[in-house]
Amino acid sequence: xxxxxxxxxxxxxxxxxxxxxxxxxxxxxxxxxxxxxxxxxxxxxxxxxxxxxxxxxxxxxxxxxxxxxxxxxxxxxxxxxxxxxxxxxxxxxxxxxxxxxxxxxxxxxxxxxxxxxxxxxx
Numbered sequence: 001x002x003x004x005x006x007x008x009x010x011x012x013x014x015x016x017x018x019x020x021x022x023x024x025x026x027x028x029x030x031x032x033x034x035x036x037x038x039x040x041x042x043x044x045x046x047x048x049x050x051x052x053x054x055x056x057x058x059x060x061x062x063x064x065x066x067x068x069x070x071x072x073x074x075x076x077x078x079x080x081x082x083x084x085x086x087x088x089x090x091x092x093x094x095x096x097x098x099x100x101x102x103x104x105x106x107x108x109x110x111x112x113x114x115x116x117x118x119x120x121x122x
Contacts, residue, residue: 018044022070031084035091038099044068 001009021028021041030040042065049064065073084092 014044018068026080029082029084031088031092034095034099035088038095041068043100 033040045064045068048068049059052059069076
């Protein structure tokens with residue numbers, strides 16, 4: 001398989017994953033994804049942003065999230081996010097450190113944690 005075809009197939013798989021999470025299963029919470037799989041929709045949008053930046057394309061976290069979510073992130077949160085219990089929040093702290101790493105800024109984790117604690121606020 002040539003590189004261009006492989007890249008097209010990988011892009012198609014990414015779009016299918018995005019569609020699955022955003023259209024077919026929007027009720028699946030980011031915190032549950034992170035706790036069980038070690039990534040969530042926000043991670044996917046961050047990886048998109050990092051790929052853009054690696055190619056010299058400037059993109060903010062909010063811009064990447066809007067591209068991934070298909071709307072402003074706050075809008076998606078208000079429509080889809082539910083309150084997480086204390087056990088999920090504690091598991092998230094561990095999952096975040098293990099999967100995102102301690103090198104990520106504390107504000108990134110605080111942003112996610114705050115979003116989990118205050119769904120629908122904007």
